[in-house]
Amino acid sequence: MTARVPGMTITWGRLLTHASLVLIVVLWTIPVLGLFISSLRDKDQLIVSGWWTAFSATERTAFGRTGAAAEAVEVDGEYVIEGDFLEDPRRTITSYGLRQTDLTAQAPGEPVAIDDTQFTLFEDGSYRWTSEEPFTHGAGRRIFYVASIPPTFSLENYREVLSGERIDRAFINTFTVTIPATLIPILIAAFAAYAFAWMKFPGRQWLFAIVVGLLVVPLQMSLIPLLRMYNDIGATFGVPSKTYLGIWLAHTGFGLPLAIYLLRNYIGGLPRDIIESAQLDGASHFEIFIRLILPLSVPALASFAIFQFLWVWNDLLVALVFLGKGDDQIVLTSSLRELLGSRGDNWEILTSGAFISIIVPLMVFFSLQRYFVRGLLAGSVKGG
Amino acid sequence: MTQQVLVALLAVIAGVGASLAYFFGTNLLLDRLAADGRKPDGSYLSREPLRNLIRPWLFVLPALVILGIYLVYPVVETARLSFFDRTGTEFVGLSNYVWAIQNPEFREAIRNNLLWLLFVPALSTAVGLLVATLADRVSWGNIAKSLIFMPMAISFVGASVIWKFVYDFRGPDAPQIGIVNAIVVALGGEPQAWITVPFWNNFLLMIILVWIQTGFAMVILSAALRGVPEETIEAAQIDGAGEIQVFFRIVIPQIMSTILVVWTTITIVVLKVFDIVLAMTNGQWGTNVLANSMYNWMFRGGGDFGRGSVIALVIMIAVVPIMVWNIRRFQAEEAMR
Incomplete structure (x- = not known):
């Protein structure tokens, strides 16, 4: 059946395609839209009327x-x-x-x-x-x-959650966790991946097979022994057991198998000629790696970096186990979870807090969407 | 505030700097200590073989040490601890396992994990495939895909806040500010605190993960759909097959292996699901899952490492076969490129 409109033809099938896609998109975006609009509303209006009424007086x-x-x-x-x-x-x-x-x-x-x-x-x-x-x-x-x-919108809720609920500190803490926990594994993995791909040493194949095998270990398996180990180290040496160094290394450990695996695949695929000719010129493997391999591997490094960045930024479990909940260590996901418990009905706090915690990943998402997709696809074998 | 930024900045520089310093330091040290020299008789002595013997280990050592401490040792240790008491000091044989089998909470977690396994991968994959198919047919398809992919960037906790607001309940007489209850009231129903309604609340939590994972399924399946050769579709159309027939008889069989990859990958996410349950209900009202149960036992009453380890092992045993299958597939696909 066809409805004729001057100048174009619309079939019912096409209409149905548009309509179903619109419906799905609306269903998918409404929750975020509700959060965002609510976070900008006056907190007294927020609790007495739905966010969908926000634009009418x-x-x-x-x-x-x-x-x-x-x-x-x-x-x-x-x-x-x-x-x-x-x-x-x-x-x-x-x-x-x-x-x-x-x-x-x-x-x-x-x-x-x-x-x-x-x-x-x-x-x-x-x-x-x-x-x-x-x-x-x-x-x-x-x-x-x-x-x-009239409808009123302001950044008042954000001011309140940033200063009153110490979300500003959580924001900085999250960066403190995320940046080294992204860069350290990349650095370590890149060196190891190069060695596995291009250097000769006994046990190379075996060691790489073990690294790939470690991809299957779920994070949960590591938590109890590591928690015990950290507590023991803290007790024995009289140092705090929950430290940034501790969580950096934990995220590094959990991210390494994937990073080594992906980078080894990429670096191993680079042309043999460039490495051999550099060797003939007398360059050591270290110089080759720094001058040649690293610049050539930027796409692979960037994909993994984005995946690891988002993974660490959005992580809650590792942060709960390895970091304290004090002002100096709590991360965004963790403080958001605390707010859900303690301020469960204060939606002006929760909505603005949640939006602050997702704004950085969303910015990464919208500005680097192409790399983001590639990073996620590469990282997805890990399965979160 | 500025002080905290400075401290954070210093920590970041120190952490990254230390690892850089290791690689540069050790390699330069190697070049210095094992530099080429002269033999006692004055002839040239190349120490390159020695350097080449040592250097690979400088490259892989940090990775191996960290992997050893953070993954290899814990796997062995968790397996060991599962036979020990709550503090990990006294051998108790299989009693933690016996406890798990008899414990109603553990069984509830298993049941819920199975429910999640049944619904989340299936729904995410199905909706993802639907969106991928529809989006290829409309001019604004890329915008639609971006918007549906967006939740993938949001943390599970952030998503939990978003959806808790969707499910919010304000008491029967107050105006509802959660959209679900507002719709229920508009349709003449009774508003409810939905996430406290046993059994069905599990599905409300699952929706959150479906909401997040659909974008992932869509992106991968969308790429696979583009790989389906036009000729096969045209041939079927010439034979008089309708659009629906073409989709189910021609397209789906050709992307079946990708569908399986998507399905299994989401399955792994489901098996480890934790944040959503912790943030939404903390396992109350019959919503517990394995990962949340394990986290609880790690800290409950000072922590029971034996029971926690048993649950961790159960998760591991469930995840490993799927992961192995997935990595094999991934390697096969890499090899084909």
Whole structure:
């Protein structure tokens, strides 16, 4: 079946293709969108209305109290009390009335009679109450109104979570963990990969086979013995058992098999001629590696670097085991998890905190998407 | 604040610098100590053979030492500890294993892991394949793929926060700010604290992992779909096969091996799933899984290393065959390139 539109043909099949893809994309992005919008909302509005209402004005009922009789001034033989119920200039009055049950009795600007006097509440929240006779009432009269509050967005939640919840320190700590835990394994793996690919030494094949074999060891297998070892070292030498050095080395250990495996595949695939001719020129393996191999291996190094960076940045388990939860060591994932426990209902804190923790990976994702894909594909054999 | 940045910067420089210093230092030292010289009789002495004998070990030693300490030793040690008591000092035979088999919590974790295994790889692969197929047919396909791939960059904990907000519950009379309950209310239903509803809450946690892994499946399958030769599809179309038939009879069989790779890779992720469960429920309300259970035993009541080790071994035994298969496939594909 075909629907004819001037100039083009749309089949129902194509329409269905577009529609299903739109549906999936919407389903996939809505959770992140909700988080992001909520993190920018006013925290009082956040808990009383869904984030999907954030762009429409919300209505709130309230009452204001007029000035007392003493505040009246005489103008041209008339007694007038004036004032303003709304402090925020962006809010407006939608309707008002004299009783709580009559909230919609009057439109703004429309006068209402109170006994022999006349009261008017204007849209901007100012009111004017006039009388021919002097006012005699004591306390001000209550006027009930519906105010429309325009959507407000601010970075207030971010300020609060950064300074109040020490997420700023967690941010720095995460970098402190992630950068060396990315660079150290790459460096060590690149040297080892070169040796496995191009240098002759006894046991080379065997050792490389063992390294590949270690790819299958799940991280969980290592945690208990390493925790014991770290605690023992701490107790024996009187040093702290939870240190940055400790977690760098742990991430290095867990990342090495994959790094060596991938880099050995890449470096082993480089043309033999360039290495042999450099050797003929009298270059040592060290010089060849630094001057020739490293620059040539940049694509492979970058792919692994991105994978390892994201893996370490997003890791929670290793950080929980090898780092403390004090201000000086807690990482973003760990502090986010703490917030989920302690501030589980404070969505202004959680949404902004979560967004801060995912912003760096998202930036890597959107700016380096091509390398990101390659890194992930290469790393995926490890299976997280 | 600035002080902390400085400390962090120094730590980073020290850590990376130390490893650089090792490689440069030892290699230069080798060149110096084993430099070419003169024999006593004055003739030229090349010590290159000696240097070539030692240098490979300078290159691989750090890797071997770290791998030994962080992977080889722990595997042996975990296996040993599984036969010892909670502190790892007293031999208790198989009693940790007996405990595991009889323990209802452990069985619940196994059951949940099996549930995850059944649904997450299947759903992620299926939706990933669907998106890969659909995205190739529309002009905005790349944008769609980017957006669906995006969750892959988000940490499991971050994703947990995102989805906890989706499932949020505010009490029956308050306005719902979680989108699931808002929809339920709009359809006239009763809002609920969904993640506390036993059994079904497992699926709510699984959705999070599906949400993350679908992008991975999509990217790999999308590449595989492009590799399907046009001729095979055209030939089938000439024979009068409809689009659906072409897809299931021609395309799917040709990318089957990639589908299996995606499936098994996600299976491995599932077997190790931890962060999501810890952050969402910490295993309460019948949602425990093996990795979370193991983490709990590592620290619960001062830690029970024997029981924790048994659970770690179970994870390892489940993961290894799949990993071996996966690496074989990966190597076969590398060899074909």
